[in-house]
Structures are given as structure tokens and as C-alpha cells.
Amino acid sequence: MKILIIYPNLPMMITPASFVAISTSLIKQMDCDVQMFETTLYTEDENQGMLYKSKLGGGRSYSVNQLGFELKTTNSVIPDLIKKVKDYKPDLLLFSTVEDTFNDTNLMLESLKDFNIPHIVGGVFPINAPEVCLDSPHINVICRYEGELVIRDVINCFKKGEDWKHTKGLWYKEDGKIIKNPLQPLCDINDIIPDFSLYEPVRFNRPIGGHIRTTIQFETYRGCPYSCTFCNSPTTRAMDKNYLRRKRVEQVEKELDYYMKNFDPEFWFIIDDSFLARPKGEIFELCDLLKKYKIPWWCNTRLENISEEILFSMKESYCDRIQFGIESGNEDYRINTLLRPIKDDVYYEKGKILNNSGIPYGLNAIIGLPGETREMVFQTIEMIRQLKGYDGVGVSIFIPYNGTKLRDYAVQNGWLDKDWISGSGYLLGGSALNMPKPYLQNKEIWDLSLKFKYYCYFDKKYWKLIDEAENLDWFENIYNKEFYTKYAVDGKSHIENRNQSEYAKPKNPELQLPAPTLNI
Numbered sequence: 001m002k003i004l005i006i007y008p009n010l011p012m013m014i015t016p017a018s019f020v021a022i023s024t025s026l027i028k029q030m031d032c033d034v035q036m037f038e039t040t041l042y043t044e045d046e047n048q049g050m051l052y053k054s055k056l057g058g059g060r061s062y063s064v065n066q067l068g069f070e071l072k073t074t075n076s077v078i079p080d081l082i083k084k085v086k087d088y089k090p091d092l093l094l095f096s097t098v099e100d101t102f103n104d105t106n107l108m109l110e111s112l113k114d115f116n117i118p119h120i121v122g123g124v125f126p127i128n129a130p131e132v133c134l135d136s137p138h139i140n141v142i143c144r145y146e147g148e149l150v151i152r153d154v155i156n157c158f159k160k161g162e163d164w165k166h167t168k169g170l171w172y173k174e175d176g177k178i179i180k181n182p183l184q185p186l187c188d189i190n191d192i193i194p195d196f197s198l199y200e201p202v203r204f205n206r207p208i209g210g211h212i213r214t215t216i217q218f219e220t221y222r223g224c225p226y227s228c229t230f231c232n233s234p235t236t237r238a239m240d241k242n243y244l245r246r247k248r249v250e251q252v253e254k255e256l257d258y259y260m261k262n263f264d265p266e267f268w269f270i271i272d273d274s275f276l277a278r279p280k281g282e283i284f285e286l287c288d289l290l291k292k293y294k295i296p297w298w299c300n301t302r303l304e305n306i307s308e309e310i311l312f313s314m315k316e317s318y319c320d321r322i323q324f325g326i327e328s329g330n331e332d333y334r335i336n337t338l339l340r341p342i343k344d345d346v347y348y349e350k351g352k353i354l355n356n357s358g359i360p361y362g363l364n365a366i367i368g369l370p371g372e373t374r375e376m377v378f379q380t381i382e383m384i385r386q387l388k389g390y391d392g393v394g395v396s397i398f399i400p401y402n403g404t405k406l407r408d409y410a411v412q413n414g415w416l417d418k419d420w421i422s423g424s425g426y427l428l429g430g431s432a433l434n435m436p437k438p439y440l441q442n443k444e445i446w447d448l449s450l451k452f453k454y455y456c457y458f459d460k461k462y463w464k465l466i467d468e469a470e471n472l473d474w475f476e477n478i479y480n481k482e483f484y485t486k487y488a489v490d491g492k493s494h495i496e497n498r499n500q501s502e503y504a505k506p507k508n509p510e511l512q513l514p515a516p517t518l519n520i
Helices: 018-029 050-056 074-088 099-111 124-128 130-134 148-160 233-238 249-263 280-291 308-316 331-336 344-357 374-387 405-412 442-457 460-468 473-483
Strands: 002-007 033-038 092-096 119-122 141-143 170-174 177-180 205-208 211-218 267-270 297-301 319-327 361-367 393-397
Touching (some): 092 099, 249 280, 280 308, 374 442
Parallel strands (some): 119 141, 297 319, 319 361, 361 393
16 A cells, blocks of 8 residues: 655745654554655745744744755646656545645645545644535545544555545545544554654754754654643644643653664754643653753743753753743733733743753744734833843744634634635735734734844834834844854854853843944
8 A cells, every 4th residue: 555645834844744754654564655745845935934934033044055955946846746646656645734734735635636546634724623624625534633543544444445434533525514433542652653764864954053953853742731822732632631641751762762873863853832841750851861862952841830950950961942932021911811821020030040041042922913012012022131041032923723712812803704714925924813903903013023033132222223124134234243142153052062151141232333324
């Protein structure tokens, strides 16, 4: 049996998909052949992709040549896909789609309709909007929830000549009706080591903290225990009370040993939604394990979960970077609307502990939230300025994804059409919301996203110039010279500088420069 994994990815979203690696491992275990077609490198302009998005928040600028990638034009996606299918002759197509790539998924399936190859569309979007998916004339079968056991059972049905559509976990169309099979039980995430062998080695090149490194990702925790209203993880978790699962430390070690042997990694990228959302003893066990490899690593977590003891253990285990979501600096909105019940004082208290740790970190913020004003955005900016120790800011424009409570809030207030579906254009710039004043206007949201990092960094005496600037080159040049510290330019990693606690702490400077007189 031949299975083709099709991954309609966003342009330059360069992290190899775990879905592909997990599916590859399962399919090989079932003694089937597997190949992949992905769209990551199909774009006419790298600045239209995810690398450009990272620059909005101060990410370092890298070209595709530096990363070792060769771009392909978007108009060659469909011809290349058709050729792949003709040459490979798969018996089954597996798609994974998010809301931003739903339109691409439809176009790809439409182009393959004459081949009459069975397909299953899985991923975040079918979980959160199953009826929308099956309303498409091109989608006949979806995986309603987690896919590991579904893939196994579907392959068994194919081999036995049974009707595979009756597999638990699938929804499908028949005679104008949607047939909803019951859900599969959840898999044991300790059973599988993801197999990334379908990816070319160059796809593991990732820019992190001023360096391009061979980076391997892994999960130690599936799901998120929090209830943030801008995220659809709470909806996923609600479908099964047992969804939150953590890998045994022994399994993590087995997985990392496999990667060491097969990929020679220079960096670990831990993809857990919130790495520190676990018992403290388990954190220390994982840190002891990571110390074994002497490889720098990155994780995403929440600021309220850190402590001096935990950060010390993370640093000793070669933690090189941490990313924290601040999201909004307005305490009332953050607690009551975003459902992140953390007071400002806690963030500032934890920020001092973090700044004393010497571990480089970045902060994430969202702007253009439903009911947000310009004043609220600058409260977020002020919080970031007060925290001071970051070396990167991730700024995202709010996207009202299906499955999020904030989407429902926006629809209820008349700021969003109930049938709206996101596309990649919204991910890379612009807002879907149409809010009345005094709430943020669409053009204002985009302007703030471009200038956000400068407001965070430059002294306030420059803010009027930033407000009025149509060309930001002057600020960008100074930002590049002043903001990026020794960490970013001396060719050394955090591990080589691990005793220098101050090197990754840029300050908001009183620039010793005259106000620019050029036309900006």
C-alpha cells in the first residue's frame, strides 16, 4: 500500500511538521510505503512568508540562500503535485490543514479529483470546524480528532478489503448526509518516535537567536491546560477529558538518543504549548536529561510559572532561549477577556527573576484584539518596556480562528461575519475585524504592527517621529546597530557565554544621536 502525505503549508513556515513525522513512523510500522508533498518553499518572494512575519517583532533578517533553501513559484504547486501523484500512484492521500491553508487544501483536492484516490483531511481545522470542511465539494472524509489510531485502523481496513470509512474517528459524506463515526480513544504518545526522514536535511536549518542551526523538534507534553480565549486548544481539550498527556522521561530520552544518532542536532526545539505547565519534580527530571546532551534548547512557556530554582536548573541543562506570551498589557482585559488570570505585579516580579537568570528570552504580544483601543496597545508596549530584558518581541495581529471564544465574541458584537474563514493573507498582515471607533481600525492595526518593536525599544522622545514616519528605515538601521547585543553578533552561543548574565539584556536607550532630519 502506498500513502502520500500532502502538507499544504504556509510559505516559509520552515519548522518540519510533527504530523508528517508521526504519520511516517506509523505508516512504516504498518509495512506500507510513504512519501510526502509539501508547499513550504513555494513562494515568489520570501518576504511574503513567515520569515517576514518574524521581522515584525525584531527577528533577525535571513535570506533563503543563508538558510540553504531553493524557492519554487506558487504557480507550479498544482503541476508539481499532479506529477507527484502520477509518478507515485498512491492508494491513499493524507492531508493536514489549518484554517489558513484550507483554501489551498481545496485547490489541491480539486486538481486531483480525476484520479479518484481516497483521501482523509485532518488537522486543526477539521477538529474545530468539521461541518465547514465537509461543506466543501472537494472534501469527502475528515479525521475529526487525533489521528494516530485512525491511520492505523484505516490501513488495516485497506489491507483486509473492508470499508475503511467506517473507522472510528472519521466523518464522511454519503448520499448528501454527514456520517459521524464515534471518536477513537486517545493514543499513548509514548508509543511512537516521530520519523522525519521524508524531509531533506536542509529543512532542519532554523534561525534561532542570531544563528542558523540544525534544529530538531520534539514534544514532551501534548495539549495545553490553559483556557486562553484567543486559542483553540481549549476546544480541542474539551473533546476528551484525558487529552492532556505527558511523555515519560524515559521515552523522551529514547527519542533524543534516536535524533542524536540520525540527525546530529545542534539545537533542540521543544514544541510543548507550555513547557513548565507540569509538576516541578518532572521539570527537574527533564532538565537532568537534557543536561546529558550538552545541546542548547528552546521552549515556550508562561512567565508566572518560573522561579529562581527552575531557571537555574534550565540554564544548567543548556536552555538557550525561552519565549513568553504577554499578549496584552491591560490587566483587566487580560484577566477577564483573554482568561489569563495573572496580575501585572506578578509579571513584573517574575520579570526581575528572569532578568537575573541570564537566559535570553523573547516576549509575544497580540494586537488588534476584539474591543482593543490604541491606549491598550500602548499599555502592552509599556509592560514590555518595563520588563526590559527581552532580546526579541513577537507581535501578531489577532486572527479570529474557528474554535476560539474570541471569535464568538467578535461575531456577537458584529465585528466579524460568522462565515469568515482565515487565509494566509491574514496571518501575514491585516485584520479581519471591522470595529467602530474608539476601537482599533484596520489600517491602524497594521501600522502599529510595523512600529510596535520601535515603540518598545526607543526612548519616548522619539515616539512622535515614529508616529509620523512613513519610511522606517532610519529606525530600523539604529535598531539593528543598538538592539542586537553581543549574543547576536559575536558568533558565540548562549552556552559559551553562560556565565555572562548581562549580555542578552538590551536597554531602552537615550540614544546619543540627533533627531533625524531626513524625510521619514
